[in-house]
Amino acid sequence: MTVAKEDVRSLAETAKAASRVLAIAPTEQKDAALRSMARHLRAAAPALLAANAEDVAAARAAGKNAAFVDRLLLDASRLEAMARAVEAVADLKDPVGEVTEHWKRPNGLQVSKVRLPLGVVLMIYESRPNVTSDAAALCLKSGNAVLLRGGSESARSNQAISAALSTGLREAGLPERCVQVVPAGEHESLLELLKLEGLIDLCIPRGGEGLIRFVAENARIPVVKHYKGVCHVYVHEAADLDMATRITVNAKASRPGVCNAAECLLVDRAVAERFLPEVGRALADKKVELRGCPTAVAVLSRAGVPVKPAAEDDFGREFLDLILAVRVVKDVDAALAHIARYGSEHTEAIVTQDKEVAARFTREVTASGVMWNASTRFNDGGELGLGAEIGISTSRLHAFGPMGLRELTSQKYVVHGRGQVR
Amino acid sequence: MTVAKEDVRSLAETAKAASRVLAIAPTEQKDAALRSMARHLRAAAPALLAANAEDVAAARAAGKNAAFVDRLLLDASRLEAMARAVEAVADLKDPVGEVTEHWKRPNGLQVSKVRLPLGVVLMIYESRPNVTSDAAALCLKSGNAVLLRGGSESARSNQAISAALSTGLREAGLPERCVQVVPAGEHESLLELLKLEGLIDLCIPRGGEGLIRFVAENARIPVVKHYKGVCHVYVHEAADLDMATRITVNAKASRPGVCNAAECLLVDRAVAERFLPEVGRALADKKVELRGCPTAVAVLSRAGVPVKPAAEDDFGREFLDLILAVRVVKDVDAALAHIARYGSEHTEAIVTQDKEVAARFTREVTASGVMWNASTRFNDGGELGLGAEIGISTSRLHAFGPMGLRELTSQKYVVHGRGQVR
Numbered sequence: 001m002t003v004a005k006e007d008v009r010s011l012a013e014t015a016k017a018a019s020r021v022l023a024i025a026p027t028e029q030k031d032a033a034l035r036s037m038a039r040h041l042r043a044a045a046p047a048l049l050a051a052n053a054e055d056v057a058a059a060r061a062a063g064k065n066a067a068f069v070d071r072l073l074l075d076a077s078r079l080e081a082m083a084r085a086v087e088a089v090a091d092l093k094d095p096v097g098e099v100t101e102h103w104k105r106p107n108g109l110q111v112s113k114v115r116l117p118l119g120v121v122l123m124i125y126e127s128r129p130n131v132t133s134d135a136a137a138l139c140l141k142s143g144n145a146v147l148l149r150g151g152s153e154s155a156r157s158n159q160a161i162s163a164a165l166s167t168g169l170r171e172a173g174l175p176e177r178c179v180q181v182v183p184a185g186e187h188e189s190l191l192e193l194l195k196l197e198g199l200i201d202l203c204i205p206r207g208g209e210g211l212i213r214f215v216a217e218n219a220r221i222p223v224v225k226h227y228k229g230v231c232h233v234y235v236h237e238a239a240d241l242d243m244a245t246r247i248t249v250n251a252k253a254s255r256p257g258v259c260n261a262a263e264c265l266l267v268d269r270a271v272a273e274r275f276l277p278e279v280g281r282a283l284a285d286k287k288v289e290l291r292g293c294p295t296a297v298a299v300l301s302r303a304g305v306p307v308k309p310a311a312e313d314d315f316g317r318e319f320l321d322l323i324l325a326v327r328v329v330k331d332v333d334a335a336l337a338h339i340a341r342y343g344s345e346h347t348e349a350i351v352t353q354d355k356e357v358a359a360r361f362t363r364e365v366t367a368s369g370v371m372w373n374a375s376t377r378f379n380d381g382g383e384l385g386l387g388a389e390i391g392i393s394t395s396r397l398h399a400f401g402p403m404g405l406r407e408l409t410s411q412k413y414v415v416h417g418r419g420q421v422r
Numbered sequence: 423m424t425v426a427k428e429d430v431r432s433l434a435e436t437a438k439a440a441s442r443v444l445a446i447a448p449t450e451q452k453d454a455a456l457r458s459m460a461r462h463l464r465a466a467a468p469a470l471l472a473a474n475a476e477d478v479a480a481a482r483a484a485g486k487n488a489a490f491v492d493r494l495l496l497d498a499s500r501l502e503a504m505a506r507a508v509e510a511v512a513d514l515k516d517p518v519g520e521v522t523e524h525w526k527r528p529n530g531l532q533v534s535k536v537r538l539p540l541g542v543v544l545m546i547y548e549s550r551p552n553v554t555s556d557a558a559a560l561c562l563k564s565g566n567a568v569l570l571r572g573g574s575e576s577a578r579s580n581q582a583i584s585a586a587l588s589t590g591l592r593e594a595g596l597p598e599r600c601v602q603v604v605p606a607g608e609h610e611s612l613l614e615l616l617k618l619e620g621l622i623d624l625c626i627p628r629g630g631e632g633l634i635r636f637v638a639e640n641a642r643i644p645v646v647k648h649y650k651g652v653c654h655v656y657v658h659e660a661a662d663l664d665m666a667t668r669i670t671v672n673a674k675a676s677r678p679g680v681c682n683a684a685e686c687l688l689v690d691r692a693v694a695e696r697f698l699p700e701v702g703r704a705l706a707d708k709k710v711e712l713r714g715c716p717t718a719v720a721v722l723s724r725a726g727v728p729v730k731p732a733a734e735d736d737f738g739r740e741f742l743d744l745i746l747a748v749r750v751v752k753d754v755d756a757a758l759a760h761i762a763r764y765g766s767e768h769t770e771a772i773v774t775q776d777k778e779v780a781a782r783f784t785r786e787v788t789a790s791g792v793m794w795n796a797s798t799r800f801n802d803g804g805e806l807g808l809g810a811e812i813g814i815s816t817s818r819l820h821a822f823g824p825m826g827l828r829e830l831t832s833q834k835y836v837v838h839g840r841g842q843v844r
Contacts, residue, residue: 020762024786097785103807109796111806116788118818197638201818216619220639222819243841250843340442362836363519364446366538374531374839383844384533384835385525396540396623396832397644398820410818413806414784417796419665421672422805 008192011180012147012199015120018177019145023117027094029172030141034090037140037168038083041133044164045079051160052129059153067257071127072154082133082161085388089137092387095405096143110416115409117143119201122182122193123390124149124215126207129157135204136165136179138390142408147200149182149190158184194219204403206391224398226391228318229259229346231376234335234361235279236352237270243373244351245279251349251376253286257320259392260347260369260379264315264325266335272296272328277303288322295328316342332357336364343367346394347379368394368401430614433602434569434621437542440599441567445539449516451594452563456512459562459590460505463555466586467501473582474551481575493549494576504555504583507810511559514809517827518565532838537831539565541623544604544615545812546571546637548629551579557626558587558601560812564830569622571604571612580606616641626825628813646820648813650740651681651768653798656757656783657701658774659692665795666773667701673771673798675708679742681814682769682791682801686737686747688757694718694750699725710744717750738764754779758786765789768816769801790816790823 022030041048052074059069074082098115105111121144123135132148139146150158162181169176183189194203197220205215206226215223233251235244251262267275276299280290284305291310292300300307307326314325315338329335339348349371350361358372369379379401381389386404393399399407444452463470474496481491496504520537527533543566545557554570561568572580584603591598605611616625619642627637628648637645655673657666673684689697698721702712706727713732714722722729729748736747737760751757761770771793772783780794791801801823803811808826815821821829 023788105805105807109800109805114784116818217642222644222817224819240841246841246843254844358838362536366445367834369835369837371837372839373841374837375843377844378531378837378839378842379835383527383531384837385527395644396538397646400832401835410822412789413791413801413823415791415793415796415800415806416780417794417800419662419668419795420800421668421797422676422799 008182008189009196009199011182012120012193012196014177015145015147015180016199018175019117019119021175022140022145022178023096023119023143025143025174029174030094030143031090033140033169033172033174034086034137036171037133037137037165038086040164040167041079041083041086041161044160045076048079048157048160048164049074049076051156055154055156064153068127072129072157074129074157078130082130085130086133086137089141089388092141092405094141095409100411107420108418109420112414113411114414115406116412118408118410120145120147120199121408122147122149122200122203122221124190124203124205124207124211126151126211127154129154129161131206132158132161132181133165134388135390138388138405138408140178142405144408145178147180147182147193149193150184152184155184191218194221197221204391222398223395224393224403225395227394228344229261229392229394230264230316230318230342230344231260231262231347231349232264232266232339232343233262233349233351233376234266234339235268235271235275236332236335236350236354236357237268238354238357239271239275239351240353241271241275241278244275245282247349247351247373247375248279249282249286252283252324253288253322254375254377256322260376261320262324262349262376263317263319264327264342266327266329266338267296268335269295269328269330272299276300276326277305280305280307283324286322288324290324290326292326293328296326299328300326318344332361336361339365344394346392347371347376349374349376368392430604430611431618431621433604434542434615434618436599437567437569437602438621440597441539441541443597444562444567444600445518445541445565447565447596451596452516452565453512455562455591455594455596456508456559458593459555459559459587460508462586462589463501463505463508463583466582467498470501470579470582470586471496471498473578477576477578486575490549494551494579496551496579500552504552507552508555508559511563511810514563514827516563517831522833529842530840531842534836535833536836537828538834540830540832542567542569542621543830544569544571544622544625544643546612546625546627546629546633548573548633549576551576551583553628554580554583554603555587556810557812560810560827560830562600564827566830567600569602569604569615571615572606574606577606613640616643619643626813644820645817646815646825647817649816650766651683651814651816652686652738652740652764652766653682653684653769653771654686654688654761654765655684655771655773655798656688656761657690657693657697658754658757658772658776658779659690660776660779661693661697661773662775663693663697663700666697667704669771669773669795669797670701671704671708674705674746675710675744676797676799678744682798683742684746684771684798685739685741686749686764688749688751688760689718690757691717691750691752694721698722698748699727702727702729705746708744710746712746712748714748715750718748721750722748740766754783758783761787766816767818768814769793769798771796771798790814
């Protein structure tokens with residue numbers, strides 16, 4: 001499918017027009033649309049799974065690996081999960097119209113801060129088709145029109161999902177243009193979209209480093225990046241070492257391919273001899289490869305735990321795999337310095353029973369999530385109680401960390417007077 | 423003064439390094455620095471006023487008009503006001519470390535949202551030298567290093583102000599590089615600054631349309647625009663008409679050159695015959711030129727109030743002068759449609775005694791400030807109680823409306839567990 005430059009602009013213009021209607025739609029109407037969208041996702045199962053099977057066949061024919069194909073693949077249970085996720089968003093509180101603060105001025109003016117939608121959101125993502133319905137649901141509930149630009153490998157799936165969502169919108173009396181799939185795969189049309197200042201209010205790129213960099217370098221529209229996670233677990237000398245082992249193993253091995261997985265373990269020198277053999281064996285049981293600094297290599301080797309020497313670029317690296325860099329540090333100062341240098345401001349954890357050290361760590365570390373005696377894996381919208389997330393922002397502007405419905409809104413000042421003038 | 427490309431980058435690198443120190447500086451140290459900065463502004467009066475006199479002489483020699491020269495001019499009382507404004511920021515609450523929300527998850531995790539600085543702020547502005555000390559004070563208190571890029575016409579003044587501020591920082595033991603003036607007037611160096619992604623966390627342009635557009639088109643760093651205000655006063659048929667006159671006159675004539683001044687009056691047809699002559703005479707007393715739609719022209723002319731026919735582009739225009747466009751509208755729907763088409767999302771006001779209509783207006787209007795029975799002029803950080811403002815954002819992302827200390831921060835999730843894993 002080919003899209004001319006003018007078509008991209010007109011797509012965004014229709015989204016802007018739809019966003020004006022959606023911005024003031026009542027909660028009940030948005031929720032009815034979400035439930036109807038879920039129903040139509042289920043009803044469209046035959047056509048949708050057939051479209052997905054074509055995408056999967058094309059990916060296999062193109063020699064894509066098993067992990068890639070698995071991300072792309074839909075089946076009956078995954079489709080049901082998508083429908084349920086859309087319904088779950090209907091159950092969340094509508095952020096639009098929420099009064100977040102209220103105060104009175106000495107001259108009697110009543111000032112409120114009230115949430116309103118951002119306008120039009122452009123979501124740029126890669127292969128997973130469930131992002132199409134997840135992002136559509138979150139944007140709809142928060143009153144934003146959305147342009148969905150998935151990967152070309154999932155184009156047929158995304159069109160089929162989008163058709164089901166459109167039917168749901170129509171049934172609830174909302175403009176179909178609130179949710180639109182942008183044809184994928186064309187560099188030109190993406191470039192054009194990224195320049196539509198005034199029509200697109202926020203761009204959220206989710207994907208690999210190349211995609212994020214391309215968007216950041218070419219966008220004239222506001223971008224909230226969802227970038228890599230180089231997360232550390234720092235085991236302080238006053239840690240409960242059993243807890244530290246549990247947290248480290250969970251942070252690294254429970255799902256190594258995600259951005260809140262740990263990539264590096266920092267251990268205070270004072271407890272390295274006691275802790276490293278223990279955690280090393282637990283990690284080895286989970287097939288985690290360790291890459292240590294010279295001290296870590298010495299300690300682990302003496303204990304008979306397999307370890308390789310870390311290369312300098314193993315620190316600060318997002319392995320997204322069962323590999324963990326390990327460094328022994330002198331103290332909390334050295335740990336903080338290491339994290340400031342190598343961390344990606346995504347998620348950082350400290351394990352300690354010392355409240356003062358924990359307070360210092362949580363205060364001084366710049367990261368969207370700072371964990372004290374908890375796994376890095378908790379830096380996630382669902383786990384933190386946001387209900388659902390459209391991604392995890394690694395930019396400090398607008399939103400930092402998991403973005404839920406509220407993070408898809410802005411706030412205006414509403415002032416109520418009795419004729420006051422300046 | 424000439425700055426090479428590498429120098430601009432190294433300037434930003436020193437700002438980034440300084441921002442790391444400042445981010446965790448105690449409130450007392452930041453406040454001591456602010457008070458010391460104010461003292462040194464006063465102490466530097468002779469040198470500072472001499473530098474300003476050179477800027478003023480150069481502006482006069484270049485044939486700049488009186489308004490321009492007045493914006494540039496410093497005297498003893500303006501300098502004292504600058505010093506007091508810096509001290510006033512020391513008296514404001516430190517936003518850094520503020521816990522804005524706290525909740526507990528079913529698994530026992532304690533989740534907090536905690537404010538942290540943005541990092542490095544690049545302020546781009548035009549002639550007023552007081553912006554240099556105001557922006558420096560607000561950024562310092564909110565833990566952000568700042569790069570100040572004022573207009574070339576105020577370069578000598580800004581350097582002198584910056585020297586005084588540096589002395590204050592040094593005295594309080596904070597890095598001088600927390601506040602740096604970037605040499606003005608070079609297109610090249612500005613372009614380079616706008617590309618320093620990862621080093622500059624936020625760019626705030628304040629100034630004319632040309633400046634804002636240049637920044638928006640060339641920036642790869644996040645920008646929060648402080649753009650024009652095309653503000654409306656809508657007088658609903660159920661308005662208290664005396665109140666409506668007071669508000670209209672204040673909104674237009676109290677300070678016509680600012681962005682929260684009204685540029686257009688919308689009047690319900692049902693009250694046009696009663697209201698327009700009254701408000702027309704009051705505006706004429708303040709030397710306001712009226713440019714009306716055909717109905718407004720007819721009504722005002724019959725009442726003997728001077729009025730010109732409005733050109734189509736008088737609607738949606740930011741006059742920044744004693745000129746007001748006037749349109750008679752059928753009802754609140756027509757008023758909302760006019761505002762959606764011609765407004766700039768800055769400030770919109772309704773005058774009415776009807777609560778339901780007011781509720782609809784405040785809900786449906788997209789603007790950073792929506793006023794019910796109050797002047798548009800109240801959409802201002804000081805007036806709303808933010809203490810001080812670095813500007814008024816007209817972008818919905820990150821901050822919308824007056825930006826105070828809080829709007830110069832982000833928030834991180836801090837999670838406290840007892841060894842929880844997923």
